[in-house]
Amino acid sequence: MAQIFHRSTNFISRFSVFSFLFLVGLALVGVIAVARSPYMTRQNITREQPVQFSHKHHVGDDGIDCRYCHTSVETSAVAGIPPTKTCMNCHSVLFNTASYLEPIRESYRTDKSVEWVKVHRLADFVYFNHSIHINKGVGCSSCHGQVNQMPLVFQANTLLMQWCLECHRNPEQALRPRDQVFNMDWKAPDNQVEIGKKLAEEYKIQTVEQLTSCSTCHR
């Protein structure tokens, strides 16, 4: 009996099997790449806000300290978005007729909150605490980037778990002297690892085992 399949079928079948596996692999890589892309993490994307508030102007040009608005950053889990009252402290006098600021004045008049679009967004099952990071010498700009140069705030990092773990596994990378925490222009010195290790000891940073326990962030 003659062979039903031509010899070349061997190649074609092998090729199909391998290309199928390759395609599945490629698709997986694609899915993961999309999931980690700025499209999904929204890294580097600015948002339309009710008032196009400029951190560059307020922090960079005017030199207002982070804590003037984000009052609870040293004491609480959340840094705190300022109440309308905080805006009005200055803007009842400055630019108090600018149409640009009407939503703020309206909020103050009507006692209705301004609804800001959230930029830095963690999953609900992550229990991040600002105060402990600030108190242990992790600066604002380590996570938020140089906000003083952002006319509109965007997320400077991926905020993926992998990114969190980079520091939790090697805390010495990100530690700075406590007086530099709110310095937006701080740059890691060349001997950062050396200094970081010293600071970790001084600040009694927990062991890596503790920092990478699941319940440190998830509960």
Added chain:
Amino acid sequence: MDSMREHEQHDPIIRRHEDDAYATGAVQDERMKASNVLDHPLDLAAVREKLQSKTGKQYWRTLEELAEDPDFEELLHREFPRQAPSEWDESVDRRDFLKLMAASLALAGLSGCGRTPEPHIVPYVKQPDGLILGKPQFYATVMPFGADAIGLLVESHEGRPTKIEGNPDHPSSLGATNVFTQASILNLYDPDRAQTPSNVGEIRTWSAFLDFAQAIAAEMKGTDGEGFRILTGIVTSPTLAAQIESLLALYPKAKWLQWEPAAGDGPREGAKLAFGNYVNTVYRPEKAEVILSLDSDFLGSGPGHIRYAREFSRRRKLDQYTETGRRGAEMNRLYVVEPTPSVTGASADHHLPLCSAEIEAFGRALAGKLGLGGSVPAPPAATECANAVVKDLQKHKGASLVVAGEQQPAEVHALVHAINAALGNVGRTLIYTESVEARPTNHLESLRELCADMDAGKVETLVMLGVNPVYTAPHDFDFTSKLKKVSNLVHVSSHYDETSEYCQWHIAESHYLETWGDARAFDGTLGIIQPLIAPLYHTHSAREVLGAFSDKPGVSDFEALRENLKAANPAADFEKFWRKTLNDGVVAGSAFAPINVTLKFNSANLPALKSASSGELEFLFRPDPCIYDGRFANNGWLQELPKPVTKLTWDNAALVSPKTAEKLGLTHEVAWRGGEHGKIYSDVVDITLSDSKVTAATWRLPGQAEGVVVLPLGYGRKRAGYTGSNKGFNAYAVRSSNALWAVTAPSSAIRKTGEDYPLACTQYHFSIEGRQILATGTLEEYRKNPGFAHEHAEEPPKDLSLYKEYSYPGYAWGMAIDLNSCNGCNACVIACQSENNIPVVGKEQVTRGREMHWIRIDRYYQKAKSATNDPSSYDASLDNPPTFFQPVPCQQCENAPCEEVCPVGATVHSAEGLNDMTYNRCIGTRYCSNNCPYKVRRFNFLRFQDWETPQLKLLRNPEVTVRSRGVMEKCTYCVQRINNARIETEKQNRPIRDGEIVTACEAACPTEAIVFGNANDPSSRVARLKAQQRNYKLLGELNTRPRTTYLAAVRNPNPELEKA
């Protein structure tokens, strides 16, 4: 209620008819189709035989387990027993199911591709002073409850109360709470609450009601308020009382009547009988060496019980005794004589079941023996006990205490007053004060008077405040038909209930967390009710409604409270006093001073005892331990809470002793479907009392007196709300005014209907397989051999393990639970549910063993020690077994079996020894729970949480993830509290102090049975407890090295009674 809206399916098998009867007909067939039932009922004779043949200490939880019924054992072993119908709905066949699954999977994959919408941040316009975003605040308040008020500290997250803790400065709390206070927060957010004033069911404004009330007020000025009646429960609030009194002064012919259905008149009338006037009794159990309870559940219910439980347990702590001093270890001794086992009875060193009528005889015999006159013999079964008790009491004159139960008649209370006086206890172990009630009265007579007046047409306007008499009034008063003769009816209540239906005006009542007010505690201490949140709806307080009828309507609760307080406390600087009082939650030094009373009672002058004829049954009415008189019926947490002794959920049942059940031919059968182990088909009976009938399921309760049938109140409500309506049977339907608490009837009062009804019981879920899980002993045994708990346990050496050895150089969190202190009150279970956002699953799911409580309380019975070959000795172990409770949270094993089998690393060890559970990683294989020897992992088989109802979103603790379907969850030692404490202390650059982290269960515990802390610190409380010889590990032989350990229970029986 949580999830009930979505997931509680009405029981598909037997539905209840409107008239409380059970559906018949196809029921049996359908049941057989739906599930397999053990094909033979339990043989009690076999149980006894088994009991007799055993030696040594044995514990059992269910009668079936005791009988070693092979079918029952197989049922427990197999998650999917042979021939059990499959888990899912059979109407969809496998092929269609796969098709549907494939399609859903494809669609689910597509829907997962989108990005989630942008969330918004909504800051304050003006941030309140003192509020730090993200940090909870605590406010002191009190929860009024009957003749008591429990001091609380309520946790508030950005203005919404989320969790209730006890106020350590308040005398009735001392920092602890009970199930009602813990669960009351769910009542606040109950979506079924009435939300506006209404007139005949139509929404009205408050001002419309004010107009109506003022019109009546104008009319009453001419008539002096004739025909005006106010009906309340017990009032301990001076401000509310002042409002009522001012109305009564304005309208001299108006009357104030009171009806509290589940608190007896016995204590009040007993005091009047003994002393000539109403006085309040405050116990000091801490000072008592010997305590006798005559049907009193003073550790589990009634005014002051949280404090009493703490004081009582302090005298049973053995941890203060050092290694050498152990021989001299001392404990108090508790005798409990009661008809039906209670939390107090389960803690007793000697428990004697006697029917309610015999309790008075027992009291009289005691009085006689103590030389107080009268010579009634003790009931035959109690003679020996009575003699021993008398001896013991006489030995401890001035350091003993006799307590009578709330449901006991006035005579028993008067006897007890006389006995305490004769023993010299007054001023030592108990004090008398003036009554904490604003106007103590006989409630039954009060309601009778109201009914008579209504019947005679004397009542024109009736204002009912927070009461539900249509449901709770004795049936022979025929309250509803009399209500129809009243022209103006105003009802104030939190829900539109049975009574509201009959009233023109219904005013939605504010929750205590929404109003200003005050209330006196059991010892007279005045506490301030401080609102935590503005009223969620258009609700008003009882005082405001009364104010509407006065000449000064519109005075706010806040103003009234301050005025009243100012008048009573003319302090120089009122503002300072006010701020301090608000901060503390109590008015300093407001506890009533002890008063001197003179006994005007001679027990010899009591009329002869009515002898109970034999062959009769005694029916008792008792408030339900979970939903009380019915007021908590719509609270899903309390409905699903296993009742302390019976472990039933979602239903009440007529409780009978096993012996009586045998006589009446009552049985129950265990059924299963899929993996369900909690469905018990119980015989249904018709109970006919005083020409009224109710149909009830029955339940056999070891430890109950023979011939006693207990009918728990509070169930069978018609209009409680979504969760509470039509659950269980209504015992009020057979409760008549001449027998409020106990009634004897011939055995023909109970008639089997031949049907059965599925009850959900949580004590059938797992089998102990004869393992040594519980360790108990007597004080004598403990003195001789403090390490008795380790006798049966072989603990493997530390290096014998296949698991990698870890070291814990920093904190090593651990927990010690003192079984000697635990009385099974359940406060920890609800506290945990509230703290950790634990859902309610519904009765159907409980019958499948799927309740979600992270901490469960197992109840064990001990086989009687003196079991010999004498056939008469078996009874004691079945009819009156010593009862023990064991709370079981996650044991946080160091060698955790669950961690080894998780394929995705969702449960792993933390550096501090916690057995972390990462919900976002869990894919729901359930391998971990299969591998857990303690059965403490809970799986979300369905989406039990209610994610839609807006009110319930306010309830959630923002510190804990709300879990979804397909996720395993379990106790984490309240890791959110650990983390917060760690962060705070690290910021202060210091280690965490002992006691700084208090888990939710530990905080709620009235008896300080649960202690949490750092086991690495030898000076911590938990390490000191773990160092005790009583300390043992649950299933230590498995080498799981649990961090939660137990201290063996020690009882202090009277050697005289032991010998016999």
